Amino acid sequence: MEGDKKATTLMCAVLAIDHTSISYRVCSACERPLPDIPSSPLCKFCNLNPSSSSSSKRLFRLLVSIATDKKVFTVICFDRAARVLFGCSADEFFDFAKFHPFSAGNAGKILEGEMFKMTLSKPKNGNAQHLRVASVIPLNSGFRPAIETLRELYRARVGS
Numbered sequence: 001m002e003g004d005k006k007a008t009t010l011m012c013a014v015l016a017i018d019h020t021s022i023s024y025r026v027c028s029a030c031e032r033p034l035p036d037i038p039s040s041p042l043c044k045f046c047n048l049n050p051s052s053s054s055s056s057k058r059l060f061r062l063l064v065s066i067a068t069d070k071k072v073f074t075v076i077c078f079d080r081a082a083r084v085l086f087g088c089s090a091d092e093f094f095d096f097a098k099f100h101p102f103s104a105g106n107a108g109k110i111l112e113g114e115m116f117k118m119t120l121s122k123p124k125n126g127n128a129q130h131l132r133v134a135s136v137i138p139l140n141s142g143f144r145p146a147i148e149t150l151r152e153l154y155r156a157r158v159g160s
């Protein structure tokens with residue numbers, strides 16, 4: 001990020017994560033977004049074989065409310081940064097959530113209050129509403145990604 005005047009680095013706490021929509025489907029070849037309907041035709045840019053199971057994948061896209069010492073605002077967190085928070089790929093999380101309802105909401109709760117050092121950048125698209133998270137580093141040395149805590153939580157429930 002050095003030399004990029006459009007980026008700022010700050011310390012913040014996660015207040016909430018909008019868990020209603022945390023990931024979206026993309027073409028696995030070109031990563032362009034695909035309609036979120038399983039039966040829809042696949043990427044019109046690459047014309048991948050629609051019957052190929054590897055022709056789409058999920059990427060994270062999170063809306064996160066954060067608080068600095070000065071203000072509270074919402075940032076958008078794409079796949080690379082979101083993986084730091086979740087500790088897995090969006091596909092892995094999606095599959096986990098199929099068997100464990102409320103995973104997304106619980107992941108948000110797990111991450112609430114965690115402190116991070118975030119680098120935020122202005123969106124390339126001037127119309128975009130939120131600053132995007134370019135990088136995120138946990139400040140708590142004992143930080144564990146949400147999926148680890150979730151796996152433990154659900155394992156404990158099954159065992160009890």
Ligand SMILES: [Zn+2]
Binds near residue numbers: 027029043045046
């Ligand atoms: Zn494509």
